[in-house]
Amino acid sequence: MVRAILCAGACAAAGVLLAGAMKADGISEKARKLHFSSIVVDTHDDTTQRFLDGNFDLGARSSTGSIDIPRMREGNLSAIFFSIWIPSKVTGPEAVDRALVQIDAVREQVRKHPNDVVLATTAAEIREARKQGKIAALMGVEGGHMINSDLGVLRSYAALGVRYMTLTHSGNDEWADSSTDKAVHNGLSEFGKDVVREMNRLGVMVDISHVSDKTFYDALEVSKAPLIASHSSCRAICDAPRNMTDQMMKDLGAKGGVVQINYHVGFLSQEFRNAEKADPEINKAISARVMERCGDNEGCQLIEGDRITREYVAQGKLPRVDFAKIIEHIDHAVKAAGVDHVGLGSDFDGANMPYGMEDATKLPAITEALLQRGYSEGDVKKILGENTLRVMAEVERVSRELNSAPKK
């Protein structure tokens, strides 16, 4: 009831705006102003994979992929979490080594672009970067397998600047179950709970994207700080195990956490997911072509996967998903968890992007769409980044508290 009234009011206002100030790209002056005065945080980008072959320059506008400095500037992406990721099947010390290679790759890119990018490890540093007109680069480790069950390694990552860790990737690790693997730990093992506690102490955000529902609930119970889902969408709209149920989002929000909506078409659209399921040969064929072009270059695989998927869409073999689906998920998550508990976790450079959200330059369209839906400017700012900044600040507070607590 309340929503209907709000919508009527907003629609009237939007109508005025549309009549008066809409630019060619469909972004109103109001939305543009709001967007470019906001801190826009994206908690998940796989651009790191592109750094690894040594040929990618973050500073140059690229015709492929979704992220580089010029396009981040154009879309006002102010703070980006570069993902440290290796496949779940890589374990042991090799996983540690490869994660460290990627941390170094991110930090070297930051060093090479001192006028545009600065490493940030706290909410305050993101705000400071913004003041200096720089993009804040952060790091998240996507998969607990990369610590090789060693808290010393976790602490080393934290010391190197990593600020969240996804407890698993698509396979279970040694201490936590994934949503896309057969459960073996019944959620978090005892050691897994120690990992979460240590993350709290270190001020590393606990990321529950990818994990099984039971792992999520275990983490929610153990963690003294709010959780994040760095790149997950709504299961009620698209029934992928990687997405969150309304109840999970509600519980996440009740403890102060935030779900960061993933733009991957397979997580946004049930129709797309059904089409993939109906004809498994399509994904097999895409994989085969990707492997042919990229071999084991994971950065190439991710970019080519997106490009070839688009070809199938263009041929009508897979349904076309519009970026409006992102807004639908945001709106649904807001209804389930509250407007203080939703944000953006694109999965750029690591997934298949919907039409209209091909890269970071398109982000103002989200602001425009939310305003059109009747969201207040304050609420849009929250979704764009302030919610994530709030969680970061809270995680930092908990960390300080745990570190100052007298030792037993």
Place this chain on the structure above:
Amino acid sequence: MRRVLAFLCVSVCLSAGFFFAFSASADDIAERAKKLHFSSIVLDTHADTPQRMLTGKFDLGKRDTEGHVDIPRMREGGLNAQFFSIFISGRILGPPAIQQACDQIDIVRQNIQQHNKNLMLATTAEEIRRAHAQGKIAILMGMEGGHMIGNDIHMVRNYARLGVRYMTLAHFYNDEWADSSTDKPAHNGLTDFGKEVVREMNRQGMLVDISHVSDKTFYDALEVSRVPLIASHSSVRAISNHPRNMSDDMIKALAAKGGVIQVNYERNYLSEEYRAAFATIAGDVSRMEEKFKKECGDDNVCIGKAEIKLTRDLTDAGKLPHVSWEKIVEHIDHVVKLVGPEHVGMGSDFDGADMPEGLEDCSKLPKITEALLRKGYKEDDIRKILGGNILRVMEQSEKVSKEMQAVQ
């Protein structure tokens, strides 16, 4: 050249004579030495205390009856800046070496945090001075062996970020890119990659440590490095003819480029008599060492303890000679005579070697200051030897690093 030296000697002797005759009783010197020592930055570049931390039974905050270093004894000996050595066996390579090195860095950092009323992590000369001004002990980290980078340049950068401020290019065995002084040459000094490692160390502000390396590796490093080298724990070959020690020519070449040799207190390196006697029973000793390794497993502290007990027993049995702490002063004085007081310092090898009689632990360090004063050394020169020389090289290293980092 000789004339100049002779002249210098005469004038030093004269002033020393003057000093003795008119203004100082023995007690005055003791008093002056004490004042000098406890007002100086006393910096030691090599202690293996992290091995003791790894046992899990060691508390750095408590005075121990074993080992050489703990906070109470550091306070007593005026030792206020200490490089803790990150060391794993040179037989461990690749990703496992990386993970274990990270664990050791972590354990040092945790110990510092645990004792933050007394200790402070320092990574620059300025931070050492700040710690001193605050009455805290500055803890630094040095990595003893290039094998711990896992043959990958990215780890030079990551270790630097974690706070490591020197790296010994090899340990007892050659690594993948540098020859050791105690292994059969395999690379003819530094490989091309080894040279790249040295350049990257310069860029990262990590001092290049040539203790342990072959003579050829030393000369290669000397040629490549843009920053003066250090020998973190090496003594004088002219006094004890051990391959781990440096020849006079090497010391001259090191000094000509501004470097510093930090005298090692190990009996074998201090005394030719001891070294020769030890060599004759080396077969027996290595058989015993094998036995210790079997008994102790990979507990390096246990092995070290058994070894020291063995040499004590052999000394008592008259099979090994006694070695006095005064040998340390002899080594320092040899270097000073050779290249002046700007190129020598202290790299005890505490907790990793067999200490001479009279310098059983770090509480005995004021004796060195007093002995140097009695030899007629100027107070300023003694301060350089106690720590000033290393601070100078660190400052140079920081300057070069800044310049190199700015290049994209």
